[in-house]
Structures are given as structure tokens and as C-alpha cells.
Amino acid sequence: MSALFQLSKHSFVYRGFTIHKCPRNAITMKTAYSVLNDGNYLGRDFALAEAMKTIDKLKSGESYEN
Numbered sequence: 212m213s214a215l216f217q218l219s220k221h222s223f224v225y226r227g228f229t230i231h232k233c234p235r236n237a238i239t240m241k242t243a244y245s246v247l248n249d250g251n252y253l254g255r256d257f258a259l260a261e262a263m264k265t266i267d268k269l270k271s272g273e274s275y276e277n
Contacts, residue, residue: 215263223259228266230259 213226223230233243233255244262246253253269256262 215259225263226266226270228253228269230262230266232259 216224218224221232223232227248229247231245231247233245235242241257244256244259246256246262246265254265256265
């Protein structure tokens with residue numbers, strides 16, 4: 212299993228992908244996490260653990276939409 216590295220207050224690297232912590236939504240009070248790889252946007256999750264699971268699915272070749 213790969214480690215999660217925090218680069219800054221809002222940026223993480225996991226398995227070669229960048230996870231960016233977005234500002235909290237003022238209405239729903241949820242924080243979103245954007246998943247990026249080489250500048251390509253690959254999706255948005257509402258928990259850091261979900262973003263890591265999305266990356267694990269992408270790396271294993273599974274569909275990340277389910």
C-alpha cells in the first residue's frame with residue numbers, strides 16, 4: 212500500500228496522483244477533494260478516504276464510477 216504525502220495545507224500526493232482539498236461549500240458545509248493526474252481532472256470526492264479509494268480503483272483498472 213502506498214503512503215499519503217501532504218505537500219501543503221490543501222495538496223496531497225497518493226500513488227502518483229494529486230488530491231487537492233477544495234474550499235468548503237458555504238451551503239452544505241462539505242469539503243470536496245479533487246483527484247488529478249498530470250493536470251487531468253479525474254473526479255471529485257467528499258472525503259479524503261474516498262479520493263484514495265478512487266485512485267486505488269483507477270490503478271487496478273476497475274471502473275471508478277461504481
